Amino acid sequence: MRWTHALIPTLKETPADAVAPSHVLLLRAGMIRQLGAGTYTYMPLGLRVLQKAVQIVRQEMDAAGALELLMPALQPVELWKESGRFEAYGDLLMKLAISGGHQMALGPTHEEVITDIVRDLIRSYKQLPVTLYQIQTKFRDEPRPRFGIVRTREFLMKDAYSIDADLGQLNTSYDKMYEAYCRIFDRCGLPYVIVEAESGPIGGDSSHEFMVPCSTGEDTVIFCGKCGYAANQERAEIGGHDHAVRTPDPAAPAYESVDTPGKRTIREVCQFLDVPEQTSAKLLVYLADGKPAAALLRGDHELNEAKFRRALGASSVEPADPATIEKATGTPMGFLGPVGIRIPMVVDRAIAAMPAVVVGGNAVDVHLKGVVPGRDFSLESLHDLRNADAGDPCPRCGGALERKSGLEIGHVFKLGTKYSKSMGATYLDEKGAETHIIMGCYGIGINRIVASAVEASHDANGIVWPLSIAPYHVLIVPLQVQNAALIERALALESALSAAGLDVLVDDRDQRPGFKFKDADLIGIPLRVVIGERGLKDGQVEVKWRDQAEARTVPADSADRSILGEIEARKRQHDEWCAERRTARAAARPS
RNA sequence: CGGGGCGUAGCGCAGCCUGGUUAGCGCGCCUGCCUUGGGAGCAGGAGGUCACCAGUUCGAAUCUGGUCGCCCCGACCA
Structure with a gap:
């Protein structure tokens, strides 16, 4: 070209x-090229990268035994109402009216459609297991698209769904996808990490996310440098709770009530009373399955909603609005506390380690000082409720956890029977009993492969594409284009390399x-070949890898063979590296 | 949805506060000359409903009100 x-x-x-x-x-x-918020055109060069990523994904999915199909982006909303996600998805679901006044939705994901297909077509255990996938444009009405193609309203996704008869089959399907994902991201040359992920109210015993560490990542990864534990902050547990509960000091004085006019936030109260935030506690009120419930946390800690939900045994929790809070507790937001609270309360473990705390007084403009946990309020319902963060003990080995941000490029997830139950997808087992199918779902953000490759591999001058997804392998740069012989040589080299x-x-x-040269560095094609009058005089052309500082010269007459050799060597080197990783994973896998 | 910022040529910006000839600059683009191993130089040229609507005014890119769009922070994110 x-x-x-x-x-x-x-x-x-x-x-x-x-x-x-x-x-x-x-x-x-x-x-x-941007068209609007969260909508981008892929120009020819960008499309080539996207398509190379698609090709790798497709090859590895096929190799893992998944079957490709293509479902419509346009879906009847009835399907979403049937699964119960019409409400759950809310405004994120893009809805539109078609002729006849029918409501349709543009699919943000395809669990409903796949379940609809499967409930008709899968009748017998003999048809299982099967994994289906597609590579298709998804739509989500993101409230805030950002970072270019990282979070957009329209994006290309590979979504796969495993359909299994039992948990054993599900685990096998899940492991196959997990391995396929490793192969895909290895081949794409992405420096990914795999983290435990929050699986949501669906339950399911596991869910993993594939993350590329980078500053634009929107997720926070908590990891242990010592033992290798890694989890999304939404999921990460905190270790070392065994000895944290403290017996109340019998000599501690009774708590006192202080006036805190207009001081509502932890920061305001602590500054006003001149105490550190770590000695305060805050009471957060949520609606758990529609009923008020409270969480008590140290003032400087963050509530982890998933942990809170599990502690309550609820299927959903959402922050209560100020009016609801006042109605449920009799106190406006900002002055709530654990002493004498009238709604169910769970307490974070960190509270139990505090000798005394500053808390809201459950009355306007009043806070309480010197409140003793376990004496002035109950510590019966103690749970790990907060977000893990750097410095917290690792749940596996007790080492210090660290944090970094990551960009989610893939997610594997055991769905279980959520959709087969809500939408009635069953098969007949060996004994002729009607049984719900068990599902898993597996997503890869193709656009994010492209974005994360750039995030992970660029320098001050531009992109440094991995060979496997680069738009072109080789960029030939003839310097004097008016020189017909020189251009001819460049085009002859192109033909020879293309033919190979x-x-x-x-x-x-x-x-x-x-x-x-500036443009060459910017677009980041792995191998640059410069053909100039100066070098040609000595029968030489210049060859330079984008990721290396130094250029070398090779004889012009055999340039095609040496370039081909260099590219092949790189590919082989990368293939070997991928193979080593596969072997290491296989060895690490419990049999 | 809350907070902040911005909309003037394909891109980056000035002009606006303090209204007044033909709306400017740099990059890019076109023509010519010149130059040719890390984003050259000279000369000439094309390209604008100053986001949109309404108002104030003799006169609006500039002042007022509204609408739309985009970016950043936060909230949200199966």
């Missing part, structure tokens, strides 16, 4: 709206060398 025919609109200046490295560089490299199966771009623009 010649650059002059390729429509690669590179930009020298950084577009003002772009902040994240992947956003800036993909725009500047002419790979994407490589993707080749030729920068045939009539520009100064510096200009072309």
